Amino acid sequence: MKEANAKAYWAANIKLIMGYLVVWFVVSYGCGILLVDVLNNIHFFGFKLGFWFAQQGAIYFFLALIIMYARSMNKLDERFDVHEQ
Amino acid sequence: MDVQLLTYLFVGASFALYIGIAVWSRAGSTKEFYVAGGGVHPIANGAATAADWMSAASFISMAGIIAYSGYDASVYLMGWTGGYVLLAMLLAPYLRKFGKFTVPDFVGDRYYSSVARTVAVVCVIFISFTYVAGQMRGTGIVFARFLEVDVNVGVMIGMAIVFFYAVLGGMKGVTYTQVAQYCVLIFAFLVPAVFLSIMMTGHVLPQTGFGGTLVDAQGNDTGVYLLHKLDQVVTDLGFREYTEGSKSTIDVFFITAALMCGTAGLPHVIVRFFTVPTVRDARISAGWALFFIALLYTTAPAVGAFARVNLIETVNETAYEELPGWFYNWENTGLIGWVDKNGDGIIQMRGGDPFVGKPSYEARQPVREHAESMASVC
Numbered sequence: 001m002k003e004a005n006a007k008a009y010w011a012a013n014i015k016l017i018m019g020y021l022v023v024w025f026v027v028s029y030g031c032g033i034l035l036v037d038v039l040n041n042i043h044f045f046g047f048k049l050g051f052w053f054a055q056q057g058a059i060y061f062f063l064a065l066i067i068m069y070a071r072s073m074n075k076l077d078e079r080f081d082v083h084e085q
Numbered sequence: 086m087d088v089q090l091l092t093y094l095f096v097g098a099s100f101a102l103y104i105g106i107a108v109w110s111r112a113g114s115t116k117e118f119y120v121a122g123g124g125v126h127p128i129a130n131g132a133a134t135a136a137d138w139m140s141a142a143s144f145i146s147m148a149g150i151i152a153y154s155g156y157d158a159s160v161y162l163m164g165w166t167g168g169y170v171l172l173a174m175l176l177a178p179y180l181r182k183f184g185k186f187t188v189p190d191f192v193g194d195r196y197y198s199s200v201a202r203t204v205a206v207v208c209v210i211f212i213s214f215t216y217v218a219g220q221m222r223g224t225g226i227v228f229a230r231f232l233e234v235d236v237n238v239g240v241m242i243g244m245a246i247v248f249f250y251a252v253l254g255g256m257k258g259v260t261y262t263q264v265a266q267y268c269v270l271i272f273a274f275l276v277p278a279v280f281l282s283i284m285m286t287g288h289v290l291p292q293t294g295f296g297g298t299l300v301d302a303q304g305n306d307t308g309v310y311l312l313h314k315l316d317q318v319v320t321d322l323g324f325r326e327y328t329e330g331s332k333s334t335i336d337v338f339f340i341t342a343a344l345m346c347g348t349a350g351l352p353h354v355i356v357r358f359f360t361v362p363t364v365r366d367a368r369i370s371a372g373w374a375l376f377f378i379a380l381l382y383t384t385a386p387a388v389g390a391f392a393r394v395n396l397i398e399t400v401n402e403t404a405y406e407e408l409p410g411w412f413y414n415w416e417n418t419g420l421i422g423w424v425d426k427n428g429d430g431i432i433q434m435r436g437g438d439p440f441v442g443k444p445s446y447e448a449r450q451p452v453r454e455h456a457e458s459m460a461s462v463c
Binding site for chain 2 (some may be wrong): 017020021024028029032033034036040044045046047048051052054055056058059060062063065066067069070073074077083084
């Protein structure tokens with residue numbers, strides 16, 4: 001792989017991961033911890049929303065993140081032709 | 086058939102299965118021993134990772150600690166699963182791409198230094214040793230309960246069994262044993278959770294039952310939300326609200342962060358990513374692993390809430406002699422205790438500081454003192 005191509009691949013890689021980690025932070029530390037008291041005023045089915053994020057929601061978001069990460073990274077590898085045969 | 090016999094039957098059958106798998110899949114080469122030949126299917130690897138990652142703590146004690154501390158226990162739920170996300174995004178794929186078997190290999194080659202490599206080896210041994218100590222304690226408790234032996238003897242028996250199949254099968258044997266373990270583990274965890282959910286809320290899924298309304302004994306909807314009722318009942322008894330925390334935000338934040346970092350560094354989970362054929366498969370298997378983990382991790386808080394309601398309804402304001410059998414078993418194994426402080430022979434469960442010392446339960450004639458506080462520790 002050429003130097004420029006490698007750099008572009010790495011930049012795209014970092015950008016992708018940063019995006020996912022922002023969501024990761026917002027759903028766990030944000031909704032589940034820092035904003036929990038505010039969100040607890042909102043009712044979500046039988047839950048207080050903040051409590052739901054801390055004990056259920058964050059985990060669902062994590063799962064969605066990992067799946068999206070696997071898909072987009074595998075696509076990225078193919079686009080830059082660095083995937084294993 | 087009595088419960089004891091059934092327990093022996095089920096546990097005996099699971100162990101026969103694990104050892105059978107170990108014999109069937111025993112390692113034939115070094116690569117098979119360390120990374121299962123690198124040819125494990127992503128779904129199988131995901132299940133094995135999940136079983137490896139969720140062990141004594143998640144299976145035996147987590148629902149109990151959630152039942153006991155409510156929102157405060159969210160640090161474990163978010164910390165351990167969130168740490169897994171870090172591991173799967175920031176560490177595992179790169180180590181996998183690097184192509185060696187272990188983290189010390191990576192550190193040694195990356196920094197061109199055998200000193201760095203040695204430091205990494207020491208760290209890994211330290212982490213593994215601490216981790217295994219906790220796991221073995223869990224194993225010991227299970228065997229102590231199952232064979233009615235001392236915890237230390239239980240640890241020895243557990244070690245002998247694990248040693249047998251790990252040495253024989255290496256990573257290959259352990260991987261397939263873990264897949265079987267995951268199936269046993271999730272089945273054992275979900276069946277009671279689903280039935281508890283149906284009994285208490287009429288929902289089949291514990292995850293929705295958790296936020297559902299309670300049903301009465303005839304199955305009619307009472308229109309009262311489970312969590313709302315739980316908050317009310319526990320505050321009436323002088324505990325703090327179930328859905329509110331007692332720790333400061335900064336404590337919760339950093340405990341979660343510490344648990345996440347610790348989880349991201351678990352050596353036995355990282356090595357799992359070497360057992361699949363390609364980096365692509367490593368990422369897919371990370372997704373499957375978190376799916377398998379999430380099944381248990383979203384059920385556990387529901388079980389915690391159901392158990393708390395159930396415990397209070399069963400035990401509070403009940404005469405000691407009329408309690409169900411599990412209460413006496415738990416007393417004997419030290420899981421629950423009460424002191425009859427007002428001498429009426431009826432258990433009053435109230436919030437407050439736990440009492441000191443171990444109450445005596447000889448011949449089911451306890452010291453009749455009032456239960457000022459009742460600590461149920463699972």
